[in-house]
Amino acid sequence: MIHRILSVPRSIVKSSRLSVAKLGTLPVSFPKIRTYSSTVPANESKPYLSGNSTHFGFEQVAIDQKESLVRQVFDNVADSYDVMNDLMSGGLHRYWKDYLLEVSSVESMASAVRRTNGDLRILDVAGGTGDVAFRFVNAAGCVERAKSSGEDPVSVTVCDINHEMLRVGDVRARKRFGNSLLDDSRGLRFMQGNAQALEFEDNSFDLYTIAFGLRNVTDVDMALREANRVLKPGGRFICLEFSQVPNELLRTIYDTYSFHVIPAMGQIVAQDRESYQYLVESIRRFSNQDELVTRMKNAGFQVSRYTNLTGGIVALHEGWKSV
């Protein structure tokens, strides 16, 4: 089976240059190194967009085209998205998302605000099928709270540009938590929206998370500024995203896997090679760890820093809005 996948004719594997994608090489966590990247002055980075074209995977497309192209990809993959995540990452995406949950300390924040009659508003952008949001809902005890009346002071809002992904998420949520969480306590809600132009008021969220979504946004700088805008002072931005693997050996294995195995998997499981080819390529085109930190600083975040997970295949970036 593996042999067959690896020997897919070159003609099918379009533009199979080196790339970085989801990988399930080792089910162990590499030591997490939190890195503060401060040596690059904030004003030295280039804008994410310049000229009138941008990357879509390894292709160049017009800036105004990218959004609909990305939308197309996620329309295609929505139904098989969660299955494919497990397959492609060998289950590692669960570990990465669990780490995000742990770092976010949603549990202790939720118990703090429930005790003190405060509120905790979480926004999960590009969170379509709800993987991350469900973790927050569980950790914050929103399901239990939904059994009593009134609106929950803790709310998790999933915002995604893609209706198909939101639909899948909504179905999953109702199946898992019941209707009252979504309809009565409103502890969890799904809203369609664009990360570059969020329809939320300034200073309205405590936590903004975006897991494996930022690289699909056309103008990352604009999305970061929007994140900063909707966060309350002292609010926290957390981004989980594929990044660059510094270790060469690991990178070689990883690139081979991403370019040869993942598109083939997409072909077999979801009958859609192109979309998964895009996923793999878009990872390579996205900012590396330090670049993203610089972009975050430019967008106004304080204490911007990142932690590499699984050898840098994924990086968790975080920053705080100034107080």
Add this chain to the structure above:
Amino acid sequence: MRDIPVRRAMRHSSTSTSAETTDTSDGDDESSTFGMPMRHQILRASLAQVPAYGWTRDAVAAAAAEESCSVAVAGLVDPSELVQFWMDDCRQRLQRDLAVLAETEWKSFANPNNNNATKLRDRVATALQTRLAYTIPYLQSSRWHQAMALGARPDNVWTTRLQIEQLVETVADAVTVDHGEGDKLPAWSEPQKLGLGAVYVAAELHMLADTSNDYADTWAFVRDRVQEWEQLVGVASLWPTLPNTNELAYKNTNENSNPFYVASAVASSVTSGVLSLLVPQTASSIRNGLQRHAANSYATSPAHLLWNVMVQISPAGGTGTKVDATNPRYYQATSKSSDSGAASGETK
């Protein structure tokens, strides 16, 4: 674009002294590196909440509410950073307080004929007492043992060690400089510093179980341990012209860094600290006994027993370097010093 990632193996970035931070940062200013103004603001506000909430995220969350900012700032600091921040803060406070003491209260030792000179052991004891007094608000709210436990966690123990080292440096800097004439005593050796660090830790332990009025037991404990430390590691010899210390007879400096003495100083300090924590009654009765029958009781204290053993087994120890600890005059000198120590403790 320069693209030099600054790697730090430690998640807790507030320690400006950790080895990892120095070699790769190109001498970058630490304060600009970590968005310090914001972190400082949060950490400082959180300390005010520690008596109520402990050294926890809850304290940070409560501070966030006070500062009317998002509860999410709690993720900015780890509870153990709270302790480290406080320790760093205390170091600066101690520097300031000791500078004031040196200027105003301590009598110059520059003139060997000046019998009023504030003795080194008194200065050291006062300095330790000053530092210990900073923990009182946390002791009273039963939060200090939590801080100590956090500091002793394996991932923090290195930082804690560095911070105690810094504390000893601060004390050493302050007490060995004479503000009157600008004289300076020779720097302390590593074993001497180590010994004093042990005295401090022991005193902290002692303080946890201290129920006496205004921590009088602890202050007495500090004076006793500093006195032992002075004898055992031979700091006195660094000050041969010091009035009233000639009788200590530690003139042979070569012996003073003998590991035996150092080990015994460390062991005795920590042992007595732990002892006083475990059996406070015994410890305080030993001390009361000291007050009543100074000489005899001192002779039975663990440090003295240890010392006697050392003198007998150490090759160099036996020759002409005997302390007459049972000499009442010797003890009198220390009990006199206790008054000045207590007085400065109350100024906190």
